[in-house]
Amino acid sequence: xxxxxxxxxxxxxxxxxxxxxxxxxxxxxxxxxxxxxxxxxxxxxxxxxxxxxxxxxxxxxxxxxxxxxxxxxxxxxxxxxxxxxxxxxxxxxxxxxxxxxxxxxxxxxxxxxxxxxxxxxxxxxxxx
Ligand code: HEM
Numbered sequence: 001x002x003x004x005x006x007x008x009x010x011x012x013x014x015x016x017x018x019x020x021x022x023x024x025x026x027x028x029x030x031x032x033x034x035x036x037x038x039x040x041x042x043x044x045x046x047x048x049x050x051x052x053x054x055x056x057x058x059x060x061x062x063x064x065x066x067x068x069x070x071x072x073x074x075x076x077x078x079x080x081x082x083x084x085x086x087x088x089x090x091x092x093x094x095x096x097x098x099x100x101x102x103x104x105x106x107x108x109x110x111x112x113x114x115x116x117x118x119x120x121x122x123x124x125x126x127x128x
Contacts (some may be wrong), residue, residue: 004056009105020049022095032087036078055116056109068098071120081125085117 002124007016024041029055037044049070062069092113096106 006105006109007053007056007058010056010109015099015101016056016058017051018099019095019101020045020052022098023048023091026094027088029045030087030091032084033091036084055112057093072122073117075120076122079123079125080120082121083125085121090113095102106110116120 010016024045026038027037028041047062047066050065051071054060054062089110093110096110101109
């Protein structure tokens with residue numbers, strides 16, 4: 001049997017690029033997320049393109065350019081609350097809609113992103 005990766009199933013590099021392009025304008029427009037992201041979002045967008053490529057089974061571009069992802073560690077300097085995780089996932093759902101991802105593959109990808117987002121939470125909503 002032929003087994004495709006999610007990356008291949010959704011159309012590869014072009015679709016990942018369209019997804020990150022649809023995602024970050026929403027992040028920067030979200031009142032809970034905008035304050036913790038840099039105004040110059042280009043470098044973050046580029047890293048997310050590299051990361052999502054490998055996360056969904058494409059070539060290991062992030063690791064080639066930036067080393068082991070260590071995503072939780074890389075997020076520790078940023079206050080990631082449950083509310084912000086929900087906001088991030090909501091922006092991602094809208095981006096997936098814009099790009100036209102649907103059906104089982106979209107649900108599979110979203111559930112993997114939701115697990116990762118949950119793992120990034122490093123503060124309560126109330127603060128210490
Ligand atoms: C970087 C926020 C979830 C992947 C960042 C940065 C922030 C952030 C503030 C740093 C931007 C900077 O360079 O100043 C969040 C929030 C999340 C979240 C609020 C909600 C849970 C995720 C998830 C993924 C992800 C689920 C992957 C599926 C990345 C990557 C980077 C990054 C790849 C760049 C890391 C690097 O510096 O190389 N995120 N993030 N993030 N995030 Fe997230």
